[in-house]
Amino acid sequence: MVFPVLLLCFLIGCVAGLRSMMAPAIVCAAAYLRWIHLDGTPLSFLNTMPALCLFTLFAIGELIADKLPKTPARTAPIGLIARIVTGGLSGAALALSAGKSTLAGIMLGAAGGIAGAFAGYYIRHGLVTQTKLPDFVVAVVEDLLAISGGLFLVSRM
Template identity: 80%
Template structure:
């Protein structure tokens, strides 16, 4: 159903909003194991061991760097732009895999990236400042949410 695909494009963008490299790492992994099909599309490169390795290393690095005290907010320009781009890329991948409207997939993935970035930032900030929870603990829970959420999204393809 087309409306569920649109929702999945938005949600994978939300994952990118939480962790910009996790969403493409998940897309690469699911393409590599053939859960989604990108062969003979402009995004076929995501279905390679090289792309899977690179995005996985970037995702692991992001999980580590996110916990450092000097890491800029995800809503800062560079981080936000990365989330818009990776959200759009992942939305496009899901749309291409389903043989549906790629521009809409890009748009919804990008909007999901923006949404995930701001909602994730505000929820984390609120939990740390108003509920006095340790930032590290909240960040790890957010990591787990991004990973499980991304896997949930692609499992519905």
């Protein structure tokens, strides 16, 4: 099944909304593995081993930090801004790879970052309160969804 590239830009932004560093880490992995092609673009640095290592470390750190009780909500200004920026970056990379409008990729990725942040927050909160599942369990499922969803999206490029 072929997905429209601009839809993928929005959806990778949604991944950033769930876990802000996961989307760029997955985009770096896809670029490094040549699933997407960023050579000769302003984002060609994303297909380097240093970028892949850095974003992967940030993503792992975020997976750990998300489980801590003092971690602020993703909808708080600093978390939301991070999701907008990383969603926009990730969306731009997918758009550039497909030869589409960089601005459209940025805007759709950023919009996905906002949508994913609020949807993820309310769905997680609702699941914890309605099902009485521990937050940790719901958070791990959310992690797995962000990782598998992000990998699925970049594999459609």
